[in-house]
Amino acid sequence: MAQIRGTAGYHLGNQSPFGNGGRSDSTTNDPSPLDQLREQTNKIEDFLDTLSEPVKPYLPAIGRFLIVVTFLEDALRIMTQWNDQLTYLHDYRHIPSGLTHLFLIVNVIAMTVCSVMIIARKNSDYGVFGLIGVVVLQGLGYGLVFDLNFFLRNLSVMGGLLMVLSDSWVRKKFAPAGLPTLDEKDRKMYFQLAGRVLLIFLFVGFVFRGDWSFWRICVSLLGFVACVMVVVGFKAKFSAIMLVVILSIFNLLVNNFWTLHPHHPHKDFAKYDFFQILSIVGGLLLLVNMGPGQFSVDEKKKVY
Numbered sequence: 001m002a003q004i005r006g007t008a009g010y011h012l013g014n015q016s017p018f019g020n021g022g023r024s025d026s027t028t029n030d031p032s033p034l035d036q037l038r039e040q041t042n043k044i045e046d047f048l049d050t051l052s053e054p055v056k057p058y059l060p061a062i063g064r065f066l067i068v069v070t071f072l073e074d075a076l077r078i079m080t081q082w083n084d085q086l087t088y089l090h091d092y093r094h095i096p097s098g099l100t101h102l103f104l105i106v107n108v109i110a111m112t113v114c115s116v117m118i119i120a121r122k123n124s125d126y127g128v129f130g131l132i133g134v135v136v137l138q139g140l141g142y143g144l145v146f147d148l149n150f151f152l153r154n155l156s157v158m159g160g161l162l163m164v165l166s167d168s169w170v171r172k173k174f175a176p177a178g179l180p181t182l183d184e185k186d187r188k189m190y191f192q193l194a195g196r197v198l199l200i201f202l203f204v205g206f207v208f209r210g211d212w213s214f215w216r217i218c219v220s221l222l223g224f225v226a227c228v229m230v231v232v233g234f235k236a237k238f239s240a241i242m243l244v245v246i247l248s249i250f251n252l253l254v255n256n257f258w259t260l261h262p263h264h265p266h267k268d269f270a271k272y273d274f275f276q277i278l279s280i281v282g283g284l285l286l287l288v289n290m291g292p293g294q295f296s297v298d299e300k301k302k303v304y
Contacts, residue, residue, distance in 0.1 A: 044238060059289040060167060061119075066282025067160040068115035070275040071131055075111040077272075078104055093143055103141055110134050124168040128161045152201045153276055159198025160283025166191035167286055195283065196236070196292060200227035202247075202280050219246060236292035240284045247284075251277045 055062075078085055082104070089100040110130050117127035135154050144150040203223045223246055229239035255274035260267040 056289070059285055063282040063285035063289065064118050064121075064164060064167075066278045066285065067157075067164060068118050068131070068279070069282070070157065070272075070279040071111040071115050071134065073271070073275040075108045075115075077268075078108050089141065093141065095141070103137075107134060107138065107141075118164055121168060124164055128165045131161055132158055155198050156200070156202035156280045156283070157276060159195045159201070160279050160286070162191050162195035162198060163283045163286040163290070166195060167290060192287075192290065192292065196230055196233065196287065199280060199283050199287070200230055202277070203227050203243075219250065222246065230287070230292075233292035237288050240287045244281050244284050244288070247277050247281050251281075 085104055086097075086100050089095045089103065090097055095103065111134055114127040114130035114134070118124050118131075135158060139145045139150065139154065203220070223243065226239040226242040226246070230236055230243065251274055255270045255277065257267050257270035257274055260270065
């Protein structure tokens with residue numbers, strides 16, 4: 001809520017310190033535009049909190065599932081398109097036959113096992129690092145390291161994984177001698193910041209991709225404002241909810257792969273894009289649940 005600083009202790013009773021009749025200065029009581037913005041967004045946040053109260057206990061589980069759903073879909077895709085994957089890796093990437101089989105098997109096992117670990121909250125930190133390793137391995141194996149769209153989108157997916165890490169990291173009982181240790185609170189603080197920053201790279205890729213239609217400009221501008229708010233941690237929960245709504249609507253309208261013919265040339269990409277955006281939405285839901293952390297304007301506002 002907006003804080004209006006009173007004038008207690010200064011010109012009491014509207015009396016001038018020089019004995020002259022003082023005049024009231026109405027400008028000192030008028031809230032600034034920033035205070036008015038905070039007041040309005042606080043009202044919206046209170047309304048959204050009330051509206052979402054029934055699902056709040058389930059947000060972490062929903063967020064975790066959505067974050068790993070793109071990896072589960074990718075594992076299923078590899079198994080159902082096994083021969084096509086082998087042909088691409090051998091003929092276009094020039095990877096020897098034995099290594100192509102090993103590459104696909106490692107990817108399927110790692111994505112499945114690590115995703116289950118994250119959903120079940122069992123050794124989530126190992127699951128997160130395993131999936132980050134899969135992202136790097138696939139980028140190298142499929143030759144997508146220098147693809148800007150792939151790079152930015154996977155940075156966002158990594159941001160979601162870091163939000164999982166900050167949500168579940170516990171203090172380790174063993175630490176190597178001579179190395180400084182960070183407790184659970186410090187870990188969460190740094191990884192929440194890194195996760196927030198990486199999550200917004202999806203919108204950077206969105207801006208650089210496609211035509212500049214009116215709706216794309218509007219979505220890009222609105223998304224850009226919300227992304228900046230998420231990064232600096234100003235009204236982070238409110239802006240994260242905005243991004244969840246924007247991405248969900250965009251996903252349903254643009255990446256509706258279920259309406260395409262099975263042999264449509266863009267069906268696979270639309271499906272891939274759909275599940276990747278779901279993963280980033282999952283990271284944003286974890287942000288809504290946890291808050292932005294100590295490195296944020298929202299947190300500093302409580303101190304000062």
